[in-house]
Amino acid sequence: MSQRPSIFLARDTYRRRRLRDVARVLPIVGAVLLMVPLTWSGGSGASVQLNSNAALYVFGAWLALIVAAACLSGPLSRPEPDEGGEGRD
């Protein structure tokens, strides 16, 4: 009971908005991660990647995306108390 009330108003709403930002950025992050193989120029000799390593990298990035999406999906799909707040952020 001794916990001081936060100065920050509407903390939940704010958190929710930032969560949406994360959700919007996530595919971009994913695209960037998946574009890394572009530097492994196909057969030009600059830097040759072994497919075993490449597979580990791609699957690792993939898994990271899945985990991130799974973490976001719960909070994001909770019914929104302020449906009208869309787009104000």
Added chain:
Amino acid sequence: MLSFNLLVGVALSYVAVLFAVAFWAERRAANGRDGWLRSPLVYTLSLSVYCTGWTFYGAVGYAARSGLEYLVIYLGPTLVLVGWWALLRKLVRVGRTQRITSIADLISSRFGKSNTLGVIVTVITVVATTPYIALQLQSVTLSVSVFAEQGWGEADLHATAFWVAVGLALFTILFGTRNLDVNERHHGVVMAIALEAVVKLFALLAVGIFVVWQVADGPADVLARIDASPQAEWQIGPGRWAGLIFLSAAAVLCLPRMFHVMVVENSDERHLATASWAFPLYLGAMSLFVLPIAVIGLDVMPEGSNPDLFVLTLPLQLGADGLAFLSFLGGLSSATSMVIVASIALSIMVSNHIVMPIWLSSTGDRASMSGDVRRTVILSRRIAIAVVLSLGWLYFQLSGATEALASIGLISFAGSAQILPPLLAGLFWRGATRIGAGAGLVIGFAIWIYTLFLPGSGLGLPESVMTDGPMGIGWLRPQALFGIEGMDPVLHTVLWSMILNALAVFIGSVLSFPSPLERLQGAQVVDVFAHSASPKGWGQGTAEAEDLLVMAQRILGSTQAHHLFEGQAKLQGTAGYLPEVTPDFLDRLERELAGSVGAATAHAMIGQIQGGTSVSVEDLIAVADETAQMMEYSSRLEAKSAELTLTAQQLQEANEKLTALSIQKDGFLSQISHELRTPMTSIRAFSELLRDGDVPADERARFAGIIQDEAVRLTRLLDDLLDLSVLENGQVTLNVADGPLVDLIDRAVAATERQTIGLRIIRDRDAEASLLLETDLDRLSQVFINLISNAAKYCDAESPELRIEVRGRTIDIVDNGSGIPKASRRVIFEKFSRLSDHSAAGGAGLGLAICREIMEKLGGSIDYLPGRDGAAFRVVLPDARALAAE
């Protein structure tokens, strides 16, 4: 050894299980117990129609040829699903609010319910999907042929394909067109798809696990074998890697079957949240063992065996017959689920955008009233399914099951991707118009056909066109547009078609004007989260509720239509079953119908009954300016309230006036009794003295004189009062006569001769003589008598004089006294107002009040004239005519 009969038996019993599951799901849904059927898990699994026979078998072959490149097919959808919040959520919300039935319906609905666009999209998807269906038939027949090679001789591939197609058509027609659902949901189909998703994942994982842990010695060994294989190094060109990820991302949005399971069959937006990670996980699991299977297959299998069938042939080679069976079922599942959903999606498009509009226009005005629309729709869907499948089979026959089919997957993706630019523009840009979308679709489709579909599908272009371009125009060569050579053909097509398609959408939109309905729909779709209400498409029209009910019954079915109408009636508070035909109701009905027959057709059907199909500018204004209406209403309220305030104020004023009048009346009564009492008192006193006798004779005469005087005064007062009341009550009769003003004033001066001794009256006799009057001369002279005697009484100058000035019909009567104080000027015309002390006046104070009444009766006026030296009155004589008119 596997016998043919066993294989057929297993396949048939698997199909029987699918039928049973679908049937069971339909029954449950019909009983309203569809909670479990509509779980996020089932939704996610149904998305797996993305993984077709091509990906089930072909991915391994792909990996055997180009290493990890097969992953691009799965990575694009992963990005789209992971980014569901930004795009898919909006797509699904739009689909739900607008009752979208297919991707063609979405494009048509967004761009003003244009059926032309619906037709274009339908054609694109049919052309792009048919070879894909053929590919599925091929994968099934190939897998059957693998078993055939095991011992029971040459299988009749074409017969297999034919019977597979027939079986699929049967299943799809049974469960895809059982009912004409308002939400276009097919519980049975979705459930069967979900089951198939589990089967194919399980099959692929089983083969993978078998390969990794039975054939190889676990993951480390597999990685080592990969490094030792021909696919040891990353050899994918950057353009191809990025381009194909983009292409598969576009495909997951635009493929008709994906759109169907993702948007149309979606029952809850929140399922997307689960699918956002679960579906990428599913894809990851599907692709995890692909490279190991390919590498070990290359190791184990004899030289020259088809890597596309490693999933099947590897277990067979290693003697795991059961696993091979499972793998066969997995492949069968992949192929059949894709064909089923794709043909349902295509049949919806074909029937809603091609068959129904043609049928509607061919039957004319009676379309929505006569004949069973419902049956027509279902029949057209069934025929469409049969046609789509036979097209696929025909394509398979024509292309002769060649290698060309293998590349058809990406070709089909590229075709469907042509819908992406209009789709995204429509979702996020209000300025996108029908013209732009149509131009983009047509240009993209044309480029795709010319540069990829014809050269790559085995139908072929003449060799000369391929090498030299059409009619020798080099820069139009199908695989080197604008002279840029050496690009990968798929990449080449995707690049140019997407650039030109998007450009056409943009330029077309910028240059054209949208119709009112387009603008409405654009706003509805782009701002779907801001307002999920529907556009007001229908004004008050001529439609009868009963007509609408008859039509709705034919599309929705009797129970559902009655339910809808009753619910609406209840909502409106109307008794009975038929609601009022309000624009709101028409909108809702249209959306319900759109769920069954598509937006454009529903719009047209309501339009036929309702009369006007176009949205008037007034409707638009009514929608756009709802706030304006509110403001108008509130300003009206404000005006009304101001009016009420005014009325209240007026009432208050009237009340004050009445109160004042009452006070005035009281004052008048007390005044008059006082005025009457004073002479009465002296009369009584003197008459008593006289009665008592004992009064000397000279005294008696004096007393009698006083009594006489007081009686005269009383009489005069009563006369005045009588006069005044007669005047005030308007019961006066005027004796109109002619005469010059000079005579009248002469008379007045003569009448007041006794009082005016010592008062010099200055007159302008010429002016007076020239003014001829036609009025009640006696009354008018009374006014002058009053004014003159007043001057005689009150003028306090040493040598008092009275000036009578005549100018036109205005006569000023001015004395040289000190005048009337400003504060008193207001009251001098009131009754009993006397300014100086009573005795001096010797009148009752009614004179000026009488004057004013007289002047008003004569149609003139009398006022105090300020700004002169002494007391000044201005008498304005009435016009002769004004009097005559009275």
